[in-house]
Amino acid sequence: MNLEQDKNTDKDTKDSPENPEVTNEESTAEEKSEAPEAKEEEKVEEPVSSEQEDEDAAEKEEPSSEEKDEVEEVAESENESISANEEEAETEASDSDADDNSKEYYSKILSKIKEVLETKDWGLISNEFSNLSLHIGEGPEPDEESKALLKEFDELRSDFEERKKAHYEELNRKREENLKKKKELLKQFADIVNEEKWTATKEVSQIKNSWDRITQIPRDEIDALNERFDSFMKEFDSHKVDRLVKKLEKEEDNLTLKLLLLDKMEALNKRSDDSKADFKALTKEFDDLHSQWRKIGRVPNEKNQMVWDRFNAAEEAFNQLRFKNDKAYREKIEKSLKKKKKLIAEAEALVDNENIAKAARKVNKLHNAWKKAGNLPQKDENELWDKFKSATDAFNEKKSENIDVLREQEEKNYDKKLQLIEQAEEIQNTEDFDKGHQKMQSLMDQWKKIGPVQRKKSSKIWKKFKAAMDVFYERRRDHFKDRRGEEKENLEKKKEILSKLNELGSHEDPVKAVEEAKKLQEDFKNAGYVPIKSKNKIWKQYREACDVIYERFRSSGSDLGMERELASEGVEPADRKQVIKLRKEKSAIQKDVSKLESESIQYEEAKTYFKPTNKGNKLRDELQEKIDKVGEKLDTKKQRISEINRTLRDLMSSDEEEE
Numbered sequence: 295m296n297l298e299q300d301k302n303t304d305k306d307t308k309d310s311p312e313n314p315e316v317t318n319e320e321s322t323a324e325e326k327s328e329a330p331e332a333k334e335e336e337k338v339e340e341p342v343s344s345e346q347e348d349e350d351a352a353e354k355e356e357p358s359s360e361e362k363d364e365v366e367e368v369a370e371s372e373n374e375s376i377s378a379n380e381e382e383a384e385t386e387a388s389d390s391d392a393d394d395n396s397k398e399y400y401s402k403i404l405s406k407i408k409e410v411l412e413t414k415d416w417g418l419i420s421n422e423f424s425n426l427s428l429h430i431g432e433g434p435e436p437d438e439e440s441k442a443l444l445k446e447f448d449e450l451r452s453d454f455e456e457r458k459k460a461h462y463e464e465l466n467r468k469r470e471e472n473l474k475k476k477k478e479l480l481k482q483f484a485d486i487v488n489e490e491k492w493t494a495t496k497e498v499s500q501i502k503n504s505w506d507r508i509t510q511i512p513r514d515e516i517d518a519l520n521e522r523f524d525s526f527m528k529e530f531d532s533h534k535v536d537r538l539v540k541k542l543e544k545e546e547d548n549l550t551l552k553l554l555l556l557d558k559m560e561a562l563n564k565r566s567d568d569s570k571a572d573f574k575a576l577t578k579e580f581d582d583l584h585s586q587w588r589k590i591g592r593v594p595n596e597k598n599q600m601v602w603d604r605f606n607a608a609e610e611a612f613n614q615l616r617f618k619n620d621k622a623y624r625e626k627i628e629k630s631l632k633k634k635k636k637l638i639a640e641a642e643a644l645v646d647n648e649n650i651a652k653a654a655r656k657v658n659k660l661h662n663a664w665k666k667a668g669n670l671p672q673k674d675e676n677e678l679w680d681k682f683k684s685a686t687d688a689f690n691e692k693k694s695e696n697i698d699v700l701r702e703q704e705e706k707n708y709d710k711k712l713q714l715i716e717q718a719e720e721i722q723n724t725e726d727f728d729k730g731h732q733k734m735q736s737l738m739d740q741w742k743k744i745g746p747v748q749r750k751k752s753s754k755i756w757k758k759f760k761a762a763m764d765v766f767y768e769r770r771r772d773h774f775k776d777r778r779g780e781e782k783e784n785l786e787k788k789k790e791i792l793s794k795l796n797e798l799g800s801h802e803d804p805v806k807a808v809e810e811a812k813k814l815q816e817d818f819k820n821a822g823y824v825p826i827k828s829k830n831k832i833w834k835q836y837r838e839a840c841d842v843i844y845e846r847f848r849s850s851g852s853d854l855g856m857e858r859e860l861a862s863e864g865v866e867p868a869d870r871k872q873v874i875k876l877r878k879e880k881s882a883i884q885k886d887v888s889k890l891e892s893e894s895i896q897y898e899e900a901k902t903y904f905k906p907t908n909k910g911n912k913l914r915d916e917l918q919e920k921i922d923k924v925g926e927k928l929d930t931k932k933q934r935i936s937e938i939n940r941t942l943r944d945l946m947s948s949d950e951e952e953e
Contacts, residue, residue, distance in 0.1 A: 396434045400443040403429060407450060416458055423451050465510070472511045476519055479505050483526045492533040493541075502527070542594070549593040552601050559583050559608040566615040573620040580612055606672075613671040630668035634678050637664055641685035645692055651703040652745040654693055657686055701748070708747040711755050714740060718762035727770045734763055784822040788832055791818045795839035799846070811843045869945045876945075880938045883931050890931070894924045 403426050410422040426447075436444055479501050486494050505523060559580065566576050593601055616623050641660050647653040664682060669675060693700060714737050721737075724730040741759065746752065791814050798814075801807035824832055901917045 396437050396440045397443070399433050400430070400436060400440045400447075403433075404443050404447050404450075407447060411450065411454065416461060419454060420458070423454065427451075469510050469512050472508045473515055473519075475508055476505065476511060476523075479508075480519070480522060480526070483523065483530075487526050487529055490533075492530070492537045495537075498527075498530055545592055545594045548591050549597055549601065551590050552587065552593060552605075555583050555587050555590075556601065556604045556608060559605075559612070563608060563611045563615060566612060566619065569619045571619055573616055573623065577616065577623075584609070610671065610673060617671070626668065627670060630670055631674070631678075633667040634664065634670070634682070637667065638678065638682045638685060641682055641689070644685070644689040649703060649745060650693055650696055650700045651707060651747075653689060654700065655746045657689060660686070703745065704747045707745045708751055708755065710744050711741065711747065711759065714744075715755065715759045715762060718759055718766075722762045722766040722769070724766070727773055730766055731770065734766055738763075781823050781825045785824040785828055785832065787821045788818055788824060788836070791821065792832070792835055792839060795836070795843065799839060799842035801843075807843050808847045811840065815840065873942060873945050876938050876942055880935055880942075883935055883938075887928060887931050887935070890924050890928050894921055894928070897921045897924065 407422060407426055410419050413419065430444065430447070483498070483501050486497060491497075511519070562576060562580055562583070565571060566573070587605065592598070617627055618624075637660055641657070644653045644656065660682075670678065718734065718737055721730050721733050737759075747755065795811060795814055795818075798807040798811050801810075818836060823829075897917050897920050901914060901921070
């Protein structure tokens with residue numbers, strides 16, 4: 295109950311006829327019981343005294359003497375009860391208010407410091423901790439809850455002090471590091487000035503930028519360092535004019551040199567306009583001039599475009615003359631041009647390829663092929679490259695627009711490769727290593743033909759597929775370990791065969807050498823496996839030995855063996871060439887006869903499918919016409935064979951039948 299409520303209650307009591315027994319003491323007791331609350335209210339209007347109100351009421355209605363005595367007894371009894379209750383209530387209210395005030399006071403302090411800690415301003419936080427510590431010293435006596443708040447405050451302060459200490463230690467360390475950096479920059483600057491590198495503008499600019507970026511250093515070093523740096527900068531800038539003059543002079547010298555080279559290039563082009571010109575020497579000379587041009591520095595800016603235009607024109611003119619008059623260069627350029635046009639056509643076709651996944655993989659291959667296709671004259675190279683890039687860009691745009699289709703195709707490829715993995719895992723434990731090897735190779739070929747999958751899945755499934763293959767081939771190697779002894783024996787056999795083949799390489803009769811080599815080759819093939827480490831070496835030696843034998847046979851002519859055969863039969867040397875020629879002709883005619891006979895049989899069989907009719911059959915007649923023509927050709931060729939046979943009999947003077 296507050297003071298305003300007390301006032302209203304007193305007024306009601308005074309005016310009401312139902313409360314004639316209210317006394318001055320009771321009113322005073324109520325006023326005392328509410329006094330502590332009145333102290334907490336600010337700007338509360340002072341209530342009218344209850345004693346004054348009672349006196350006014352007494353004047354209006356004076357009670358009798360008996361009523362007075364009765365009222366006094368009741369009031370006295372009630373006053374004792376009210377006084378005890380008031381004392382207890384006052385104590386409880388006082389304690390409750392003090393506790394609430396203490397908790398609220400320290401809560402505000404804790405909230406304030408937490409708010410300030412968010413600022414990260416070390417100075418502000420330090421000042422605030424000091425100020426709030428003073429407030430804590432002047433604050434009310436803390437209760438248990440307030441002590442917990444103060445403990446949290448102390449913990450925050452301790453944590454802050456530790457972090458502040460670490461911060462300033464790190465700051466001092468950083469300042470020392472920055473001091474070292476600035477001293478190092480000063481040393482670099484001093485070296486430039488002492489060595490009079492007045493053209494090192496770029497280096498000085500870098501030093502200046504680095505210097506400006508370094509800000510925090512010990513205060514007692516700032517002035518001395520800046521003063522020394524400024525002195526170096528002034529000295530360096532003082533030579534700027536001289537440096538610029540020298541730079542302009544150098545550019546003028548470069549211009550003179552480049553103009554001289556341009557004159558030489560243009561004179562060389564005049565000498566190149568000749569179909570008999572030595573372009574090997576001319577190209578070397580032009581490349582040398584080109585190299586010198588690249589080594590010469592800048593020219594005055596206003597002349598730069600002019601000299602480059604002349605240079606590009608001279609280079610293009612030389613390439614055109616070389617293409618015109620140098621056949622080897624022209625063939626090389628045309629070959630590269632053909633390759634690149636083909637690559638452009640393939641790139642353009644990718645846009646219409648339904649298999650976007652495979653086409654996407656092919657784009658990368660086309661780019662690699664373009665790099666290897668050779669260079670063209672710059673103008674042609676730029677023109678073709680623009681077309682090629684436009685085609686690949688168009689495909690990439692299509693790929694982006696159809697990314698869902700691409701993902702679907704990649705997923706199908708993924709499923710196919712999973713099936714191959716399953717097959718490989720089935721084969722990996724087979725005991726038939728020869729068939730297993732063939733199947734594994736077949737799976738590998740199929741794997742390569744299947745299009746790509748998503749990159750994030752590609753590596754994983756490849757490792758799984760390869761793991762199955764590795765298991766098989768590891769088992770296969772273990773299996774063949776037991777055969778190593780046999781393989782060593784096979785190696786010795788093959789070495790013996792190889793030795794004989796090497797001897798045949800110098801045989802006097804290349805024909806007989808080939809005949810014997812064929813037998814040895816069969817023996818080599820049937821000798822079996824050799825140790826894997828010797829396989830490639832022995833095979834290489836075998837191929838080289840065989841190449842020597844067959845090369846000698848080819849270089850000696852294919853008729854050499856036949857001449858020896860005829861000589862052994864007693865044919866005269868003068869007739870041997872003619873016999874060989876006739877035999878070759880006969881052999882060729884016999885092949886034609888065999889072919890014609892096969893055709894005739896096919897026509898006869900086809901003819902049986904058409905029955906003759908009264909009206910005739912056009913297709914049957916056409917077949918009969920072809921049969922007749924084939925028959926005529928056969929008769930002619932057989933007649934020629936007979937003539938050859940008669941001639942051969944006469945030449946060889948024997949009864950040998952050639953039919």
